[in-house]
Amino acid sequence: MxxxxxxxxxxxxxxxxxxxxxxxxxxxxxxxxxxxxxxxxxxxxxxxxxxxxxxxxxxxxxxxxxxxxxxxxxxxxxxxxxxxxxxxxGKPTELNGIKRAAVIGGGVGCAIAYPVARELSRMGAQVDGVIGFRNRELVILENEFEEACASLHLMTDDGSAGDKGLVTDALKKLIESGVRYDRVFAIGPLVMMKFVSALTREYGIPTVVSMNPIMIDGTGMCGGCRLTVGGKMCFACIDGPDFDGHQVDFDEMIMRSKTYADFEKHAYEEGCNLFAGRCE
Known part of the structure; x- marks a missing residue:
């Protein structure tokens, strides 16, 4: 226990x-x-x-x-x-040899991005943080990112906190301002990581994404966390969770992520009834 x-x-x-x-x-x-x-x-x-x-x-x-x-x-x-x-x-995130990086977090993915930003800063790298949420009420870990990053760019879909727009808007502006990144780390919803990776591919910036598919045992035995990277099958639990964002088949992952959506929704609603809570 x-x-x-x-x-x-x-x-x-x-x-x-x-x-x-x-x-x-x-x-x-x-x-x-x-x-x-x-x-x-x-x-x-x-x-x-x-x-x-x-x-x-x-x-x-x-x-x-x-x-x-x-x-x-x-x-x-x-x-x-x-x-x-x-x-x-899983394998730890590779952080050696980085002088400047952008760490991108989307939604609850910011909880995974934060220790990466903090450790990079501790190792002497200059870190630009970009965190994105739908609105002000959903913002988390803003203070923690401010402490860990040389600069922080907060984005919300509706503009209720920080700047209005997507994390890719802020990242593109940073890149086009002349900042040269050794690596970009993108952690959040699959769609967000897909479009961050598409953007950095245009500029030739190495990009790491953290993949969190369905997982059961966490040791590579069940195969539930399989994904395609560079045309080859990998397991997120033992080969990752970090992968080259330019090699991940995001469309396949997005499709597979919906496999149990209806079952999960039903279980969630049953749980709400059990705990007399509200499904918001």
């Missing part, structure tokens, strides 16, 4: 938990993830580590309520326990 030390709601659909997990914290690096089971009968869900503290022996997860299990998770509080947390899994 893993104890929840702290629980904070970041907005109506996203919450942050700090877990007592000293063995995972000791080995964790940016880009890696854990597999969580909320209870003994629950499904296994992959969640990327948003932060870790080796001295305190804690890891931090930022979770978006997207289905029945994450809804159940959201009802837990400090002092409650999770059935088990396995990790760290």
């Amino acid at each position: 893993t104890h929840i030390i702290e629980k904070t709601d970041l907005n109506k659909q996203v919450f942050r938990v700090v877990l007592d997990a000293p063995l995972i914290a000791r080995k964790a690096s940016p880009g890696q993830f854990v597999i969580v089971r909320v209870d003994d009968a629950g499904e296994r869900i992959p969640l990327t580590i948003s932060d870790y503290d080796r001295e305190k022996g804690t890891i931090t997860l930022v979770v978006q309520v997207a289905g029945a299990t994450t809804l159940q998770f959201s009802k837990l509080n400090a002092g409650d326990v999770l059935a088990d947390v396995v990790g760290p899994l």
Whole structure:
């Protein structure tokens, strides 16, 4: 069992938990993830580590309520326990040799992008952060990004916070201003990563994306997280989750991501009824 030390709601659909997990914290690096089971009968869900503290022996997860299990998770509080947390899994993000980078986060993907930006800054790189959300109410981790980045560009679809537009608008403006990036990191919705990668391909900028498809065991045995990269089949859990954004078949991934949408929606609605909550 893993104890929840702290629980904070970041907005109506996203919450942050700090877990007592000293063995995972000791080995964790940016880009890696854990597999969580909320209870003994629950499904296994992959969640990327948003932060870790080796001295305190804690890891931090930022979770978006997207289905029945994450809804159940959201009802837990400090002092409650999770059935088990396995990790760290996946390959750490490669950060060596970078002098200047753009770190792009979209929605809850900002929770994955943040440790990348922070570690790059710690290693001496100059980091331009670009984070995007639909509106002001959904903005998360703005202060954390401001501390980690040399510059931060906040974008919202409706202009209610930061500048109105998409993360690709801000990135294109930075590139066309003459900034030369060694690498761009894009983490967020599949569509966002697809168009960031399409933009950077035009300018020949190496781009890393973090892929989070359906995943069960997290060790390459089930094959649920397979994706096509450069015409070859890869597994996100053991070959990734980071991949060359210019090589990923995003259209295939977008199609596969919808496979269980109807089942997940039904389970979520049943969960709302169970917890007497609201499906917003």
